[in-house]
Amino acid sequence: MSSEYVQAGGSVTAPPPSIDLTRRVRHASEHLAQPLLWACAVFSGAVVGVVIAYVFWYALPIFSRQALPFIATGDWDTAIDMAWTEPDVIFGALPLIAGTTLTTLGALLVSVVLGLGCAIFLAELAPDGLRRPLEAVIQLLAGIPSVVFGLVGLSVVVPLLSGLVPKDAYDVVTDIPLEGDSLLAGIIVLSFMILPFFVTVAVDSLRAVPRSYVDGGLALGIDRWRTITRIQLPAAAPGLLAGAVLAIARAIGEAIALSMVAGSIAFVPSAKWGLQYFPFMPVRTMASAIVETGGEGMSIPLIHDALFGLAAMLLLASLVLSLAARMIVSWWGRRLALDTGRSL
Template sequence: MFARLRQPWTDRQATWRLGAVACLVLLLITLMVVFVTIRAWPTLRANGWVSWLGPGGSVDDQLGEMIKTGQDPPDAAYHLRAWPLIYGTLVTTGVAVVVGLVFSVFSAIFIVEFAPARVRAVVVPAVRLLAAVPSVIYGLIGILVLAPFVGNHLISPERKASVQNVVQLDGTGVLVAVVVLTVMIVPIMIAIIVDALRAIPNAWTEGAAALGANRWEAIWTVSVRAARPAIVAAAVLACARALGEAVALSMVSGSRGFSPNPVDGITYIFEPLRPLAASMVENIDAMNAPAVKSSIYAFALLLLLSSLALSIGGYIAKLPMRRQGLRV
């Protein structure tokens, strides 16, 4: 029997067995989505998708009222307007991914094309190590170092007093959340883009140089252009991690269901918020209340659908690049 197991697979056997594994993964994902949807259905049925996604009232107060409901709550007990949490997710994730992507592209170009061999031998392992650091470590640094610095040195007493009747500015908020999240996702993007740039044949850039392009022009117009599918993949992967980040953002975002208003000017970046994933973690102790439990599953469903949309969007974005023969 063991001798039979050691025999190499034929092409047909490999196709069927690997295909079965892929189908099993797809089945598990489908079952997970179905399970979460069933558990979230009471909230979605009571509110409706459009209303549930919109603004209206304090989401913190609404979750607090759900805790007081019984084990068989009426539809009115599921009342929730999740827009402040969705807005917090969009702000932190969107800004962090855009800033991180720019930084990652230029960092990867430096590592691959300009860094001396000794520097590269240190930087590349360091980047991979940073990508593996637990998120709670970043959150701890954010709450113990960044937030006190922002609260004591960047937010003036006059600014705190100007909004104290609406929200308290203590250093945690948009700025610290975006900084921490950016630092978390940048190593992932750098590692992926570095591998993609290394896969570009040297003959491509050498050909561009032979045609009169300087080194930077050859890198930007040939290497970076050819690596665009990998850059898109890095952005999608980083965005998916940012969407699901809970612990670190719960520590540094201010943890309040509040929608910072850009009209407030510079005060906007100091105002607190709370993303969806952080809301799930912070309300996990109230899962005994059916209304809260269903709402948490609704948050999870929204994050799952967002990840699916990201994957589809990334695939669509890479199609024109592949048609141009720039596959990496």
């Protein structure tokens, strides 16, 4: 301290502080950081917009040319073959839509039934020694690339199923040859592709149910299993439903594995010959049609347009499903959790 503040008698007072609260730090980085980060975020958002807009824009021609018949009629494979040489071809995506719908719903059924049991086991019943290894293998399953699922399906599931095709199929079902690579093979393979995904979401939402609900059930003399099914599952329902919806979104977009195992013929499966033939009918999904034809066909304007029609439907479906999952969680979840902030 400088000496002018030493007053008579030797006592020292502090210098009057000079504080300027308006002083600003003037590092260049301070001014650059925020706009730069903002630019990153906006760029990411813009990319989203470009992808969505591009796909919908280029899908317009096929819908304006064909309108409803594009999704309501049933000729795809021959149309694609003709499109290489003919100038004017009418495409019908109905078999592809049927293929996507059937494989998705079938796989959803299997993976929800199996996955729910598995999730209950993991979240509530499993002893630690079994839970950890099972969680690890399910994570492993989630990491296996779809093409590998296709490969295993093709060399294990398909031969197995081809032995199960009814012997008289060749005589009875005259429209189409029935083989092991079929709707059923597609469903089996797809089930195990979306299963780890559903199980993870389901386990999370079961664990998120407040412990006090479970304790309350047990203390009333409701047994363990009934407490799970009557109290815990309903409380976890929004999360479970959202998980199922997101699993559907995954399933409809699966291309490679299904093109390998599901028969790859655009055909609307029919039960008119008898239900026992139905699972062995071949299908082709929208996503596999894109990946199978898109490699080379994109240079043909007609095929280009038709494939964009498919891509737009897939995109629309996945957008709707994502938004649906979001709404389920926020609306239903909020209704269930009403006032829990205070009481739990």
